[in-house]
Amino acid sequence: MAVVTLRSPLRQLADGRSEVEVPGATLGDVLRGLQELHPRLTGWVLDERGAIREHVNVFVNGERGDVTVPVAERDRVQIIQNISGG
Amino acid sequence: MELLVGTNKGLCVLRGERGEPMELAARRFEGLVCEYAMRDPRTGTYYASVTHGQYGPHLYFADDPLGEWEEGQGPAFPEDADSTVQRTWVIQPGEAEGQLFAGVAPAALFESRDAGRSWELNRALWDQPTRPEWPPGAGGLCLHSVATWPGDPDRIAIGISAVGVWLTEDGGKSWRNSSGGLVPRYNPEEQWGSFLGKCVHNVHRSPVQPDTMYLQFHGGVYRSDDAGESWIDIGTDTALPSDFGFPMVVDPRDPDRAFVIPLTADLDRVTPEGKVRVYETRDRGASWNALTNGLPQEDSFLTILRQAFCHDGGDPLGLYFGAESGEVFGSADGGATWTVVAEHLPPVTSVRPGA
Numbered sequence: 316m317a318v319v320t321l322r323s324p325l326r327q328l329a330d331g332r333s334e335v336e337v338p339g340a341t342l343g344d345v346l347r348g349l350q351e352l353h354p355r356l357t358g359w360v361l362d363e364r365g366a367i368r369e370h371v372n373v374f375v376n377g378e379r380g381d382v383t384v385p386v387a388e389r390d391r392v393q394i395i396q397n398i399s400g401g
Numbered sequence: 402m403e404l405l406v407g408t409n410k411g412l413c414v415l416r417g418e419r420g421e422p423m424e425l426a427a428r429r430f431e432g433l434v435c436e437y438a439m440r441d442p443r444t445g446t447y448y449a450s451v452t453h454g455q456y457g458p459h460l461y462f463a464d465d466p467l468g469e470w471e472e473g474q475g476p477a478f479p480e481d482a483d484s485t486v487q488r489t490w491v492i493q494p495g496e497a498e499g500q501l502f503a504g505v506a507p508a509a510l511f512e513s514r515d516a517g518r519s520w521e522l523n524r525a526l527w528d529q530p531t532r533p534e535w536p537p538g539a540g541g542l543c544l545h546s547v548a549t550w551p552g553d554p555d556r557i558a559i560g561i562s563a564v565g566v567w568l569t570e571d572g573g574k575s576w577r578n579s580s581g582g583l584v585p586r587y588n589p590e591e592q593w594g595s596f597l598g599k600c601v602h603n604v605h606r607s608p609v610q611p612d613t614m615y616l617q618f619h620g621g622v623y624r625s626d627d628a629g630e631s632w633i634d635i636g637t638d639t640a641l642p643s644d645f646g647f648p649m650v651v652d653p654r655d656p657d658r659a660f661v662i663p664l665t666a667d668l669d670r671v672t673p674e675g676k677v678r679v680y681e682t683r684d685r686g687a688s689w690n691a692l693t694n695g696l697p698q699e700d701s702f703l704t705i706l707r708q709a710f711c712h713d714g715g716d717p718l719g720l721y722f723g724a725e726s727g728e729v730f731g732s733a734d735g736g737a738t739w740t741v742v743a744e745h746l747p748p749v750t751s752v753r754p755g756a
Contacts, residue, residue, distance in 0.1 A: 324456070355472065359456040362485040363477040370455040396455035 317345045317375075319392040328355040337392075342375060343382030345392055360394055370397040402713065403755030404731075405447070405466065406723055407435035410747035412449050414466045414755065419719050420733025423742045427467040434488075437708055438466075439753040441494050441501070441516070447755070448501070448517055450489035458488045460503065462517045466755065475520035476503045476511035482527060484509075491708065492517075493547035496554035504544035508535060508561045512573065523573045526559075531597070538562035538600045538619065539667075545707055546604035548629075550611045558604060558614065558629045565599035566616070566629050582632030586620050587667065603649045603707045604629075610656035613685075617649045617707075622661055624686050635686025642673040648710035652718055657685045660692075660736065662705045662722060671702035679720070679736050695739030696730060703728070708751035723749030 316336040321329050329335055335352060339345035343365065350357045362368055367382060374393045375384055386392065404415040404423060412435040417423030429435075430451045436458075438449040447466045452458045461470040478484045484507060491504040495512070503511040503520060510523040535542055546560035555572040558579075565580030580596040588598050600619030606628075607613040614625040622636030622644050636644030643663040652658035661680050665673045672678065677696040680689040697703075703724040713719035720736050723729040723743075729752060731742040 324453070357474070358459065358477060359453075362457060363480065364483060364485055365480070366485075368455065368457055 316388065317386045317390045317392050319345065319349055319394065321394060322396075325356060325359060325394060328359065329353040339386055341382060342373060342380050342384040342386055342392065345386050346373070346382065371395075372397055402719070403440075403466075404721055404729065404742070405438040405440065405449075405751075405753045405755045406729055406743070406746060406749055407438045407449070407708070407751035408723075408727075408747035408749050409434050411435055412438050412451075412466070413743070413746055415729065415743055417742065419713070419715065420731050420738070420740055421742070422740065423729075423731075425743065429466065429470065430461075435750065436488055437491055437751045437753075439492055440466075440755045443494060444516060445756070446516060448492045450492060450503075452488045458486050458505075460489055460492070460517065460520075473513075473517050473519065476505055476509075476522075477520070478509070479522060482522065487541065488543075490543045490545040491547060493549065496549050496552060500554065502547045502549075502557075504547055504559065506541040506543035507537075508532075508542045508544045508564070510544055510547070510559060510573070525569075525574055526567065526576050529576065531564075534597055535561070535564045536598050546601070548604050548606040548614065550606070550628075551608050553611075556611075556628070558606065560601040560604035560616070562602065563598050563600035563619070565596040565601055566604060566632075568629050579629050580632070581630070582634070583616070583618055583623060584621060584634070585618075602647045605649050605651040605659075607651050607656035608653050613651075613656040615649050615651050615659045615686075617646050617661060618644075619667060620645050622646075622649075622686065624659075633686075635682070639686075640689045640691070641680055642678070645670075646705075647707035648705060648722070650710055650712050650720060653712065653714055654716070654718075655683075658683050659686070660710070660720065661689075662710060664704065670704050672705075675700045675702055677701050677703055677730075679722070679739075681736055692732075692736035692739070694737060695732075706750055708753075709749050711753050713754040719754075721752050721754070723752045725749060 337348040406413040414427040415423035501513040511520040548558040550556035616623040623632040650660040679692040710722040725748040727746040729743040
């Protein structure tokens with residue numbers, strides 16, 4: 316299972332957990348699985364089309380990826396909001 | 402008296418006496434854009450549309466605005482719509498029990514039948530064949546006004562920037578555009594007959610005479626006497642210093658009485674001549690009278706957005722509006738006198754009455 320690291324405000328929506336283990340073969344699988352484990356995250360990282368929101372960056376082992384990127388056992392997935400806005 | 406003030410940096414809940422300075426009872430959704438907040442008078446439930454700069458739009462509800470807010474499911478497009486909600490501009494109680502409407506960008510209408518817990522896209526509007534051609538206004542392609550018909554859930558009018566007014570008489574199963582009479586002076590004359598590009602800023606219906614509607618246009622103030630079938634210019638050659646502006650208020654008891662807050666023009670969206678003036682008509686737009694007592698009249702260049710002006714339903718009518726510069730003004734006497742009820746808030750996006 317991949318290890319997903321969550322920061323605020325996502326952490327609060329995942330019952331305060333900063334790390335969540337999620338199964339999945341691709342990053343899309345993992346992010347959808349994360350929503351199933353923590354439904355309050357629905358709509359926050361993935362939009363209703365299933366795409367990663369424009370101003371959210373998701374990294375797999377430090378490399379930014381999209382939903383098609385393969386994810387292996389114990390891969391580190393970090394969800395980080397873009398440095399944008401005011 | 403309670404006011405719900407949406408701002409670019411959260412929801413501010415103000416409490417105090419009508420027409421007097423109010424206290425900040427709470428600030429919620431700190432740091433996030435609160436586009437719109439309102440209280441459904443039927444149930445006492447509060448709703449807030451909140452947009453996170455990175456994590457998207459979310460809609461919350463609460464029994465107590467100072468307590469816990471719960472997130473609803475949606476509004477969100479179904480997968481086959483191939484679109485994503487950017488922000489929710491307005492939340493409007495419907496006429497059926499538990500019914501709420503949400504107007505969003507990109508322009509779409511969502512309906513809830515469970516008091517905002519879940520939302521469903523209105524397909525008839527979304528599937529309009531012309532939709533791919535709909536042009537956005539400066540604030541995006543947004544559905545910002547929902548004018549229901551008291552006692553009749555079938556008849557609804559909506560306003561979209563920038564594709565005019567749409568009407569339904571069958572509860573949203575079908576829609577037709579009804580923008581005749583609205584003149585988009587900013588477009589070539591050859592385009593005036595098309596609804597594409599008609600930038601409606603705000604639409605309201607008189608609850609006691611539902612055929613009477615008022616509309617603030619992107620350059621133009623209009624009235625309809627036939628439930629939005631046609632629109633009559635009530636801004637040209639009047640005392641209004643400008644017919645550009647965003648919000649309107651219609652007196653809930655008097656269909657002849659409405660209020661606008663003119664801004665200079667689309668290229669200079671501030672109060673004209675450095676004076677903050679609310680204009681009132683008591684004769685359906687035949688004449689307009691400036692209400693200025695207590696409002697800044699010198700070197701004051703404020704911007705008041707489309708959802709940032711409301712009434713409280715009281716008698717005499719209470720009026721409240723907020724500016725992007727963070728002031729909220731209030732009147733407990735129908736605009737005869739005004740008070741700064743709050744200041745130094747973040748830029749104000751919406752003002753609506755609470756409890």
